[in-house]
Amino acid sequence: MNIDEFDARIRAVPNGGVTSAQGFMAAGVHAGFRKDPKRLDMALLVADEVCPVAGTFTQNRFCAAPVTVSRAHLGGVGYGMARGVVVNSGNANAATGGAGIAAAHETCDIASQVLGCEPEQVLVSSTGVIGQILDIEPFEEGIPAAADALSRAGGSDAALAIMTTDTHPKEYAVTYESQAAGYLGSTFTVGGCCKGSGMIMPNMATMIALITTDAPVRPETLHGLLRSAVDQTFNRVTVDSDTSTNDTCIMFASGKAAPMLDPIDEGSDAYQELERAIYVVCEALARGIAADGEGSTKLVTVTVSGAATPQDADTAARAVANSPLVKTAVAGHDCNWGRVAMALGKCGVAFNQEDVDIDIMDIPVCRGGLTVPFDEDEALRRFEAPEIVIAADLGAGDAQATVWTCDFTHDYISINADYRS
Amino acid sequence: MNIDEFDARIRAVPNGGVTSAQGFMAAGVHAGFRKDPKRLDMALLVADEVCPVAGTFTQNRFCAAPVTVSRAHLGGVGYGMARGVVVNSGNANAATGGAGIAAAHETCDIASQVLGCEPEQVLVSSTGVIGQILDIEPFEEGIPAAADALSRAGGSDAALAIMTTDTHPKEYAVTYESQAAGYLGSTFTVGGCCKGSGMIMPNMATMIALITTDAPVRPETLHGLLRSAVDQTFNRVTVDSDTSTNDTCIMFASGKAAPMLDPIDEGSDAYQELERAIYVVCEALARGIAADGEGSTKLVTVTVSGAATPQDADTAARAVANSPLVKTAVAGHDCNWGRVAMALGKCGVAFNQEDVDIDIMDIPVCRGGLTVPFDEDEALRRFEAPEIVIAADLGAGDAQATVWTCDFTHDYISINADYRS
Structure with missing residues (x-):
């Protein structure tokens, strides 16, 4: 594949984000992790059905409880099948021991009941202060409220809800018409949102990024695509040389843009197109993190x-x-x-x-x-x-x-x- | 040797510094590297006669011209015999190529004529802005003026003259009466001065430190003593994780406190006393650098x-x-x-x-x-x-x-x- 030729065909989605791809809905709500009732502090991103998912996580040894639990839900290999992800800001649920692990599991339980899936099909991520026990109560009201608010337009609220010291939400999406054998004429979309903006020198993934696509991809293939993109983008951002305890990047693939077609094979032309599109989205989001680093003007x-x-x-x-x-x-x-x-x-x-x-x-x-x-x-x-x-x-x-x-x-x-x- | 017992015997020299040990004189003058005529910007430290000297230098690949020239004057092994050292602030003479090397050599030439020694018996060190050609003219008037001003009390002016963004000069000296075989009753002194205070994460030596002793030591032994002390003190300071292009630590040993005695042998009790005294001086100076890091309050x-x-x-x-x-x-x-x-x-x-x-x-x-x-x-x-x-x-x-x-x-x-x- 000729990258320049492909880049000329790829298009940014106006106001695009994590719900630009087909098959995803999201919401951001004020669940109560923060005092200010106007501030959104919990995001829910959901695929229409259980679908392939991949994740990359912090290498910090003081890793947070949601990292441990999400890793386990991805079978310890970084990929699997899932329905959605719950993210809270205001509390990192890091250095919280068994109580923190229990809170992360309980979050998955609540979400699985609301969404009608298995707890292992829910991922979790947290960001905020380290070393404070994560209260479960905000999830008990927040997750049902977020589920009620789920929509294709909800990606922007989700992007707002995961912010900590970020000055603005970071979202980006691209779309392209495949010219690859087997997928000719299919229009695929890749989008995402992320948050920075301090304790940023990711080592495997950024603080928190959620990426979606409607291309058909197997979980293992998705993991390879994500790891490659993360390595070239989020892992090349450094705000302060400090690596978070909570870095998490999760990507879902709904397959909704081509439900009748086979999953895209590694190394194929369709794979190369998708690889580039994921790279472009992750690069835009990664540059957004660096540009919005704490106190940054440049x-x-x-x-x-x-x-x-x-x-x-x-x-x-x-x-x-x-x-x-x-x-x-x-x-x-x-x-x-x-x-x-x-x-x-x-x-x-x-x-x-x-x-x-x-x-x-x-x-x-x-x-x-x-x-x-x-x-x-x-x-x-x-x-x-x-x-x-x-x-x-x-x-x-x-x-x-x-x-x-x-x-x-x-x-x-x-x-x-x-x-x- | 029992360190606690020795530490109880060792004494800080009131207002001690780089000229507290016998056999050294120093001066600090305004030579013209800086605009403010009241600001001292050139230091000269001189031993009464050519004596053992050792040095440790930055590992930064962009090393400054005076580092290259001083290394060469120490025979590439870090020790030798020398008479004195010239230090200027206001210009680092780093990334200045052949012109910078020539300026450093010329500085040694001027000092050797004034002091009546060989150019190779003079060491040089510079601190200040990187990438600007070092003007030789200030040395032409400054070195003779400093030579005229040399005195046992001149250590304080030397400490002032090497400062850049330091808020105050850093000096320390200790003295002790040896109880070691062969040196019983001899009183030895170790003193020094140094400057910080930014671009500080030394890798072999601090930005600039000058240390002296009047104990009798061979050059190679002095080098081992200095390297060990530097590794445990200056190399354990970090202000901003940035390693200077000009880090230099130079130590002279006049032998004046025991001119009739043999040089101290490695591993002997006298060696261990001196090792500890050098460590104490270097630790005090190193802590002084950290405490006076740029903008520091703690x-x-x-x-x-x-x-x-x-x-x-x-x-x-x-x-x-x-x-x-x-x-x-x-x-x-x-x-x-x-x-x-x-x-x-x-x-x-x-x-x-x-x-x-x-x-x-x-x-x-x-x-x-x-x-x-x-x-x-x-x-x-x-x-x-x-x-x-x-x-x-x-x-x-x-x-x-x-x-x-x-x-x-x-x-x-x-x-x-x-x-x-």
Whole structure:
């Protein structure tokens, strides 16, 4: 498949989100995890019938109870069949021991009764403060209320309900007409929503992301597609180098857009189309997380090329993206490439400093490891853009990697110094 | 040697510093690297005669020209014989290519003529902005002026002259009477000064530290003593996880306190006394760097015990110390142990969350991975202290490690967003 040709055919769905694909409904309600009655704090996403699902989860050893329970419901392999997922904000249900596991199971029980499925066909996810017992009562009223409110338009409320310190909901969807053998003329949709926005350096998945498609896919195939997309998108976002205890990314495939057709086979043209569409949605959502990082005013895209190995490229790009000194320089609109050089140099990857080129906002600022005179006024002007692009070429090979982050501002400090108060 | 018994005998030198040991003189002058004529910006430390010297330097691949030149003057092995060291602030002479190397050599040439020694017997170090050519002119007037001003009292001016964003100079010295065979009754002194205070996560040495002793030591022995102390002190400080291009720690041994005695042999009782004295000075200076980290209001000491291996303990302690979410919680006086748990869990070291205990300011806040109710008012009161102690026991072994850092405040952002302007 020609990716450029496919990208020209793929279309963003206006106001698209997690319910843009056929066969899904969602709702967001105020269940009572938060004090403010106007704030939505519980989301329910449901497929019309039990359908293939896949998930990826945090690698943090202090993993939250809902991660443990959802992993178990996916049979420990990351994929299976499920009907829906319940997400609450305001409490992470992490470091809560047996009581937390019990609360996660009870949530699945309540949802299974309301939806008429097995408890193992429900997944759960939580986000918020760590170390506080999760109250079950809000679910007892919230899940039936959410079930009553389920609709194709409910994706937006679901996106609102999973937010913590996010300043706005993050949703995206794309649609395309397949030109692949066996699926010619079928229109498939992939959509999703997610939340950031602190404790973000996902290691397997983002904080919370829900993705759906109406393409027909087997659970195991879906898992492979999701893992690949997560690895290239959510796992390349870092707000603060801190990995959440609750990272969860769940994807459902209803098959509703082509109910009479066989599941899409791995490696086929139809697979490649779907793979790309999932990537595009996840990339949009992942960039959304980075851009809305706590206190952020800028999306920062760091690309390292010319690395000796893909691992080196990734390590170097993360070193730049995680450097507080680089991130504060961006906040200060300071084209201070010395800090980029410092970050490249500290991370242990192989290169010679005399081979390094650095561009900031397409301005060559370092060539062969040496400073290049540049127009500071022009640099200041380019720093007004909403996305700051930092590109470094190590001159040590052919590998490259991109990582997304945000700038580091006073508001990050304010948000996190006062988080529990 | 009994360390407790030795620690009871060792004495801090009132207002001690890098010239407290016999055989050294120093000066700090305004040479012109900075605009403010009142600000000292060049330090000169000189031994009465050429004497043993050792150095440890940054591992950052973008290493600065003075690091390259000083390494060469120490024969590439980190030790040798030297007369003195010239340090400037205001310009790091990093990423400056051949012109930077030439400037560092020229600095040594000027100093060698003024001091009457070989250029190879002079070391150099620079700190400040990266990527700007280092002007040689300030050295041409500054080095003779500093040589004229050299004195035993000049250590304080030297400590002032090497500062960048430090809020105050950092100096410390100790003295002790040896009880070791062969040195009984000799009084030895170890002193030093250093600067922080941003781009601080040293990897071999701190940003800049100058240490002296009047004990008689061979160069190679001195190098072993210094490396061991640096590894246990300066290398355990992290302000912002960023490793400078210019980290340099240089130690001279004049032998002046016992000119008739043989050099101290490795492993002897005299060696162990000196080793401990160097450690005490370096620890005091290292803690001073952490406490004076950019924007800092608190010294934060993170101790991880019960780790499976020393490497695990170190990795986990650094993960906590480098976590922006932990550091902002300290800034906000928030006893938010969930963030400590998150940091322990993200770093890949082996433990089970149900075995983890966490204390903050001696308050048990987590036992067996679960929250322990604690008095929030009492916690707030303890957060008024200048040093915040976070202790985690992983319950996975016997290894432990301590790392020093500081809190993360609005002022860090202000200092670094506006650094070049």
